[in-house]
Amino acid sequence: DTAVSQTPKYLVTQMGNDKSIKCEQNLGHDTMYWYKQDSKKFLKIMFSYNNKELIINETVPNRFSPKSPDKAHLNLHINSLELGDSAVYFCASSQAGLVNTGELFFGEGSRLTVL
């Protein structure tokens, strides 16, 4: 069973379109995240949710809107896609606490290409 699964794995779309990426974890974790990995492999946190509540929003453009319907799911919707949005987006989960972060479990990534 896949612990953190995200779909789709590949997404190719035109500038200006809107797209969504879905993520689900079956580990019973309270905290979920979206990370963005650019072409130089630099990995940067975008959002984190704890028990459906937004905890971290790292000055991401408001074209990006995360939604957590329950603590096992965290989706990412992107409006008006731009060329610079092309990247691999990783979902992750952990049993992070208020002060300490433990191990993160990552999905396999969703490679978004904006043409």
Place this chain on the structure above:
Amino acid sequence: SQQGEEDPQALSIQEGENATMNCSYKTSINNLQWYRQNSGRGLVHLILIRSNEREKHSGRLRVTLDTSKKSSSLLITASRAADTASYFCATDDAGGTSYGKLTFGQGTILTVHP
């Protein structure tokens, strides 16, 4: 801003040799973690070392942490071709709330030749 910086950016060795990767960071941390990423895949957690620990082992992995120098190293002993991957350090920064805000370095690309 980027917290962890890794050195070297790329490392190429022969099977059986040891591989050492270094990570430097800037702020106080709760813990430091190392992850591996195979090409086209997600990151996989390797080891976590807390700020009050100096060394930790897991199988062929040995991690050291020097908080006075704000640096860590990952040693892979007796490397195998299957160890070929990118390796990232990530810091859990101290102060304020955390909730999983790991800050990743840019990684070291390790190639192990059979």
